[in-house]
Amino acid sequence: MLYLASPMDGRARGPGPQDKGRVSWESTISKGCLEFPSGVESLRTGSRFLQHLLPVADFWKHGARFAAFQQTPRIGCHAGQGCLFWTCHDERFLYMLMEFVPGGELFSYLRNRGRFSSNAGLFYSAEIICAIEYLHSREIVYRDLKPENILLDRDGHIKLTDFGFAKKLVDKTWTLCGTPEYLAPEVIQSKGHGRAVDWWALGILIFEMLSGFPPFFDDNPFGIYQKILAGKIDFPRHLDFNVKDLIKKLLVVDRTRRLGNMKNGADDVKRHRWFRTVDWEAVPQRKLKPPIVPKVCGEGDTSNFEAYPENDWNTAPPVSPKDLEVFKNF
Template sequence: MAATKTKAGVNNEGNPYREGARTGGSSPPSEAAAAAASQSATSGRTYCLDDFDTISTVGTGTFGRVFLVKDKKTREFFALKAMKIPDVIRLKQEQHVHNEKEVLTEVNHPFLIRLFWTHHDDRFLYMLMDYVPGGELFSYLRSRGRFSNSTGLFYSAEIVCAIEYLHSKDIVYRDLKPENILLDSEGHIRLTDFGFAKKLSDRTWTLCGTPEYLAPEVIQSKGHGRPVDWWALGVLIFEMLAGYPPFFDDNPFGIYQKILAGKLEFPRHLDFYVKDLIKRFLVIDRARRLGNMKNGADDVKKHRWFKPIDWEAVPQRKLKPPIIPKVSHEGDTSNFDAYPDDEWKKETPVPPKDLEIFKNF
């Protein structure tokens, strides 16, 4: 029996795709700022808002909305994330927004979302990113109930490569869960929503993430780092193969108690080797957690469950995806949930002193 997931994040905007609606004819907010061009974060091209036709809204979050937009010149599709500056400030998310830009500007990997351009006016922050039309892994898991061992193995292998890459750059992701894993048109993964990602100099103490996926050291405010991503991978593999997370309750406090108790009850159908792998990830002592020992990600890759995987082929996208999303064209929105259209509220301009926080955005 599947558990009811506590889907709200802690201190989290959430994946804006997840809460999204497919609503036609929306316009990006604050068109008056369209002429104000900013330099692309990665591509070198200078964009402005007026370069894009807005096709539809594909997601909404606590303070953000994601539009599917089409480049008037190249006819390419992108996801344009717009965040209300007053809400970002009110919810004290300024640093998370800056972290997200910093991390996405630095990374380049086949399993991570790409950032092409950032911009702000006196109402909104904008991030232009890949549009990934296959939808969320969460949707496929929800419709199937659970994944087979081989399907879970495929997604886990691609996620291991993504985490290994981030950690090699001293970046901790901190929000691994099925809602933040998108599938491209061929069925390969793309991690999205880097609002909690952070470049680490040492440890960090911010309580953030989704309750079911929080590592014990986050709950206990002991300071945390890269090991939290390996813990979350253990939770994710369990959820993919069981259909529910290993620690669940009707309220977050109950979830935290179960995480700290660390008691695991596996469904009978789980493979022997995957149960061993999950146990090695869900170790409360970080020093003994798989992925965080001397050989790092190599210890994970050498685990018996991953024996069928050709690790050189994984980042080259040579493994055959178990699910091929139905995508009729690059701008297809049918793989995202439809919600009633909410009016995008016209925000009042933010005073210049508040905009100072975002002058480099």
């Protein structure tokens, strides 16, 4: 969950683990898929930050996800990702203090509009490609690209969030993780996967942004998986030839022939004719004009996020010092 908090005093200083106790919670603004509390808090700077609270007692239930969160500090800051400032833990929670991005989820804007225009989809796709390219340059596969994990900053530029499934790659990884509609065939078939899954997810995302629904959907995950493996795509009539060609090349079942996963990597995607009008040098510098500029009314405005009931996160049980040893480097 996401909480909003107020500063305990007005002295200015940069955020650090020593500030963990110098905050007060204001309101819940979101909830993660594993129901780990998260929050927005303000420290002595008076600024707001996104704080994830991960219950240590749930470690054995969601160990793989916790292990992935431990890799997040190594991702670093980039224009397309929310910055992680620090991590620490006590006997109840793992704490991750991250940048607060006030514009809300791209999913909310897509839901309200039904679908995006071609120009809007082009803008978001370009910024997402640069974010994926950066992660892959750090040998990190994101593995959870979807509208809910894309936030807009106050100017309307994207920030990827929720790196719970992100993984540092040595060779291939085998964990079945992600959102069913966005899973690549090699993930479903447990063949081992790598960077190619992010390019597959990009194809799904572009289709959904421009259509209002994903290309493969069903009432249950098994039905979705069957359609993904079959690979048949029914395009809405309003999509132009170039974007359909791009989506087809991203949604190639054979990952060795998937756009973005071949010799030239992200450059092959950037050179596709759907992006012929994009100035790729301007994209990471945030010089393109966003199609949507969120309404943000001051520091800590959470109006672009959904409201959630307040929970008493203090009821999370503590764990023994022995069980905490696994988090000594967190």
